[in-house]
Amino acid sequence: MAPGKADSMVRTYGLTHVAIAVRDLERSVRFYSDLLGAVVVYRSGDFAQLQTPGTRDVIVLERNPRRAGRAGGVIHFGFRLTRAKDIRQAVAAVKAAGGRVKKTGEFVPGEPYVFAADPDGYEVELWYELPPPPAVRKALRLGARA
Numbered sequence: 559m560a561p562g563k564a565d566s567m568v569r570t571y572g573l574t575h576v577a578i579a580v581r582d583l584e585r586s587v588r589f590y591s592d593l594l595g596a597v598v599v600y601r602s603g604d605f606a607q608l609q610t611p612g613t614r615d616v617i618v619l620e621r622n623p624r625r626a627g628r629a630g631g632v633i634h635f636g637f638r639l640t641r642a643k644d645i646r647q648a649v650a651a652v653k654a655a656g657g658r659v660k661k662t663g664e665f666v667p668g669e670p671y672v673f674a675a676d677p678d679g680y681e682v683e684l685w686y687e688l689p690p691p692p693a694v695r696k697a698l699r700l701g702a703r704a
Contacts, residue, residue: 575607575616576635579625580678585656586619589677592655594637610637627679634673636683645670648684657682 580586587606590596596608596617604621615637639648645662652659652674660681661673671685 574614575618576632577618577620578678578680579622579628580619581621581623581626582677583619583621585677589655589657590617590619593651593657593682629680634681634683636685639684639686642668642670642686645672645684645686648672652682652684 578586583604583606587596587598587608590608591598594610596610598606599609599616600607606619608617608619609615610617639645649659649662649672652672656677658675659672660675662671664670665685666688668688669686671683674682674684676682
């Protein structure tokens with residue numbers, strides 16, 4: 559890390575949420591609940607926040623049919639699988655939840671992925687990432703302390 563950089567760096571716990579406009583709030587809540595086991599943790603009118611089990615991430619859904627499905631510069635958002643072998647289950651879950659599989663494959667051997675479209679057409683990625691090599695883990699630990 560560059561000298562003086564740690565003084566100006568903002569520490570975070572990482573990306574916490576993604577907020578998307580949807581056409582039908584109930585349909586989108588059902589999709590993410592069926593696909594990821596997401597649970598509504600807050601709801602008010604045309605707005606809902608969901609969390610996936612065992613995490614602190616949040617999916618914010620806001621009913622706004624005019625803006626729904628428009629990328630607006632966001633290409634996709636992703637969820638990391640805990641096991642590579644769950645990729646087949648992820649593909650089946652996308653279909654069962656009412657989504658559409660767009661592409662599957664591996665980034666590198668052992669890192670499978672599926673890109674899918676949710677009911678509004680947003681691209682969702684489900685993928686497995688191999689643990690980083692020791693040198694990268696060390697750099698990340700050092701960065702967290704800087």
